[in-house]
Amino acid sequence: MNYPTFFDNTPIITLKDPLSDVLGTFEEGIVQFSYLDIVKSAGHSCPTVSGAYLCTLKALDALYTNGLTPMRGDIVVSFKSNAKEGVTGVIANVVTQITGATEHTGFKGLNGRFARYNLMDFNANIGAEMSFKRKDTGKTVEVTYNPSSVAGNPKMQELMGKLLQGAATPEEKKEFGELWQSRVEAIFKHADEVVTVKEV
Amino acid sequence: MIINYPTFFKTRPTIKLQDPLQKFLGTFQDGIIEFSYLEIAKNAGHSCPDVTGAYLMTLKALKALYTDELPLRGGIKVSFNKDYTDDITSVMADVVSHITGATLSLGFRGVEGQYQRTNLLEFNVPFEGNIKFERVDNGKSVTLKYDLSSIPIDPKQNMLMAKVLTGEATLGEEIDFEVIWQHRVERIFNHASELIEFVKVEEK
Numbered sequence: 001m002n003y004p005t006f007f008d009n010t011p012i013i014t015l016k017d018p019l020s021d022v023l024g025t026f027e028e029g030i031v032q033f034s035y036l037d038i039v040k041s042a043g044h045s046c047p048t049v050s051g052a053y054l055c056t057l058k059a060l061d062a063l064y065t066n067g068l069t070p071m072r073g074d075i076v077v078s079f080k081s082n083a084k085e086g087v088t089g090v091i092a093n094v095v096t097q098i099t100g101a102t103e104h105t106g107f108k109g110l111n112g113r114f115a116r117y118n119l120m121d122f123n124a125n126i127g128a129e130m131s132f133k134r135k136d137t138g139k140t141v142e143v144t145y146n147p148s149s150v151a152g153n154p155k156m157q158e159l160m161g162k163l164l165q166g167a168a169t170p171e172e173k174k175e176f177g178e179l180w181q182s183r184v185e186a187i188f189k190h191a192d193e194v195v196t197v198k199e200v
Numbered sequence: 201m202i203i204n205y206p207t208f209f210k211t212r213p214t215i216k217l218q219d220p221l222q223k224f225l226g227t228f229q230d231g232i233i234e235f236s237y238l239e240i241a242k243n244a245g246h247s248c249p250d251v252t253g254a255y256l257m258t259l260k261a262l263k264a265l266y267t268d269e270l271p272l273r274g275g276i277k278v279s280f281n282k283d284y285t286d287d288i289t290s291v292m293a294d295v296v297s298h299i300t301g302a303t304l305s306l307g308f309r310g311v312e313g314q315y316q317r318t319n320l321l322e323f324n325v326p327f328e329g330n331i332k333f334e335r336v337d338n339g340k341s342v343t344l345k346y347d348l349s350s351i352p353i354d355p356k357q358n359m360l361m362a363k364v365l366t367g368e369a370t371l372g373e374e375i376d377f378e379v380i381w382q383h384r385v386e387r388i389f390n391h392a393s394e395l396i397e398f399v400k401v402e403e404k
Contacts, residue, residue, distance in 0.1 A: 002229040017245045022364060024378025025247040027204035037239065043219050043273060043301050043308060043317060045227040072245060089306035089318065096306075097298075100245050105294050107245060108287045111365045116245065117290065163224065164312050177226020 003036065004045070006185040010035040013057055013098055017072035019107065019114040031072065033098050035188075041097055048087040050184045051145040052094035054191045059132035060099075062141045062197045072100040073107075073116055076133040078124035091130070092120065099132075127200065144196045150186045153179045205238065206247070208386040212237040215259055215299055219273040221308065221315040232270065235299050243298050250288050252385050253346040254295035254331070256392045261333040262300075264342045264401065272337070273301040274308075274317050279325040279332040289323065296331065297321060329399035339404030348395050351387050354380045 013033045021029030038053055039045045060070040077095050081088045083103070096102050101119035109115030124131070128142035159176040162168040168176065187194055216234045223231030240255055241247040262271040278296050282289040284304075297303055302320030310316030325332065327343055334341035360377035363369035369377065388395060 001233060003227060019245045020241070020247075022374075022378075023246045023248060024375075024382045025205060025241055031242050031245075033242070037242075039222075039227055040233050040235070040239075041243070041298055041301075043221045043315075044225045046225060083305055084318075087309075089303070090308055093303065093306045097243055102294070104284045105290045105297075107291055110361075113365065114245075160311075164314070174226075177224075177229075181226045 003039070004181045004185070006181075006188065007034075007036050007039070007045075010053075010188050011057060013053075013060065014069060015060075015072040015098070016069045017100065019073060019110075022110075022114070029072075030069070038094050038097055042090065042094060045181060045184050047147050047150075047184060047187055048090050049094055050187050051147060051194065052091040053098075054188070054195050055091075055130065055143045055145050056095050056098045056132075058191070058195050058197045059141050059143050062199065063132060063134050063139055070099075071134075071136070072098075073114060073119070074135045075099045075101055075119065076135060077101045077120050078126055078131045078133070079120075079122045080124055080126055080129050081122065083122045088122070092122075095130075096120065128196075128198070131200070140200050142198050142200050144198075145194060146196075147187050147194045149193055150183060150190050152183045155179060156183075205241075206382045206386070208382075208389065209236075209238045209241065209247070212389055213259060215255075215262065216270060217262070217273040217299070218270040219301065221274060224311075224315065233273070240295055240298060244291065244295060247382060247385050248291075249348055249351075249385060249388055250291045251295055252388050253348065253396070254292035255299075256389070257292075257331050257344045257346055257396055258296055258299050258333070260392075260396055260398075261331070261342050261344055264398070265333060265335050265340055271300075272335075274315060274320070275336050276300045276302060277320050277322070277334045277336055278302045279322040279327070279334070281325055281327050281329065281332075283323050292331065293321060293323075300333075327400070332400075339402075341400075341402045341404075342398055343400040344396055345399045346396050348388055350394065351384060351391060353384065356380060357384075 016029045020026040103120040106116030128144045131142045133140040222228040304321040307317035329343040329345040332343040
């Protein structure tokens, strides 16, 4: 798989997944997700996918301090909007992959433990686009993502139009992909400006 | 990186697909992606007979639907005969979604009618078998059935599991349970061809 080199320089997210520990899957339940892992599942790398990745990373950092490892399956994630609205579904899928939280699907639990469903909800009455809550302590953070300060190259719009109409040359196709990914890279570089985390 | 996992994960077949959306947005130059059992287990949060069954059924279905071509991620509709409230269906649906890109309502909504990932997963569809895979482009479909009853459960497994879940297991018993559990998964992989069969193959 040949992918943009900046993927390898993006931060990795480490969690502990107690279910995987109990069932002898991963020693000590330690799992790690990279941006590459997420992109493969999402089917693409874009400002929404990278934003969801960075929001999750920063939310987990804020929820689990002092060297604590985030607990997969013990985090409730809420979205202000409907699952079918705009990019919410794309963001939700990224967050599910990292935190294990699902709305309906996923593992149903063993004796009431390790369940992965009912950990995600939409149309929530919250003060930001999304919130992350630790089930064990109730600690909650609200997260907002705004990449508007990271401008895209003005040529992208025109090239995308050509691509979608099938009128782009191979060079234009390549150029569009590069411009698109360079904006994603810039978003990673400006992570502290585009993601806001507030404890509530 | 993962600290340590059962060695048999490493020798299982991977699943390779082409994802045109990746190519379009300059993510993977050739648009080809590959998933391993390790990645799927990581996402599911565990390795178990249901995760394995879903992985193996997807592998077999994609081979049958695409023969020598690379399967088209986002071009496959997946149906389950039960609801997502069913324990096994719920776990299997996430595995299949991860590999094929098909989702119920989440996921990418498309660019001008192309590359859409939603509305490709369906539940409560009446048919015999566990999962039905259908190519959106030509309508060809396969329905598969997974029956692992021929792979015996170690007589100690349930007793050990109960102890582990109530916190009464010794460290030795915890390890015994983990080994027994994953050994069964390994055996399922080794006997895949006997456990999974096509119930129906339809050409349109």
